[in-house]
Amino acid sequence: MSSVKKVWNSFCREIEKLNSDTATIEELFTAITRWLSNNKKSFPEDIWSIYKLDFYTELDVREYYLGVSEDSVSLLIERLRKITPHSVDRVAMIVRDVLWDCSTFKTHIQCPNCKDDDLRIMVNEIDNKIVLACDICLWAQFEDGKQVRGQKKLRPAKKFEIDVCPVRTSHR
Ligand SMILES: [Zn+2]
Known part of the structure; x- marks a missing residue:
């Protein structure tokens, strides 16, 4: 084998x-x-x-x-x-x-770029900011919808980070 x-x-x-x-x-x-x-x-x-x-x-x-x-x-x-x-x-x-x-925590917010998947709540390890990211086209935005530019090192957000995140919607 x-x-x-x-x-x-x-x-x-x-x-x-x-x-x-x-x-x-x-x-x-x-x-x-x-x-x-x-x-x-x-x-x-x-x-x-x-x-x-x-x-x-x-x-x-x-x-x-x-x-x-x-x-x-x-x-x-x-x-x-x-x-x-x-x-x-x-x-x-x-x-x-x-x-x-x-x-990774998936929101019910559709990716505005490819519209093929919902955005996931991530944390950018470079500045510890919450970022919503798409798995399919790698689009990344802040909670207000503005595109994240520059360096990104994303990791899945933890419960305590998601709990204070205003965009959090019902869990899938
Ligand atoms: Zn996308």
């Missing part, structure tokens, strides 16, 4: 341990990050760092509003099981995308 197949099978076995009908997003997130930590050696160091996987394995789930774009955790698990990645790089990307989707 190729190494990518081994890695992916091991990932799928881990998420299949969850009861997909009752599993919460916290349980899914924790299962994935635990699997990542236990399988760090399966990923080349540069891949691990490009996808900032340490950020997720060190993340405290209590500090974030976790959510998924899919209708339910079971649909997400079902979709993941159907994927056949052809490289370890791709595995890292798929796993990162799921963890990113879970840990």
Whole structure:
């Protein structure tokens, strides 16, 4: 068996341990990050760092509003099981995308630039300002709608940052 197949099978076995009908997003997130930590050696160091996987394995789930774009955790698990990645790089990307989707808070504000997705509440680590950003076209704006120009280093906003954010709308 190729190494990518081994890695992916091991990932799928881990998420299949969850009861997909009752599993919460916290349980899914924790299962994935635990699997990542236990399988760090399966990923080349540069891949691990490009996808900032340490950020997720060190993340405290209590500090974030976790959510998924899919209708339910079971649909997400079902979709993941159907994927056949052809490289370890791709595995890292798929796993990162799921963890990113879970840990970022999605508003009901449509991206004014591409209109293809709703904006997510992020924090620009350079100046600690709240930024609303689009995953699809990378548009970023301040809460008043003005476009963010210049350097950005975005991370998902934490509960305490979102709670004081006026644009916060009902949680997805
Ligand atoms: Zn957009």
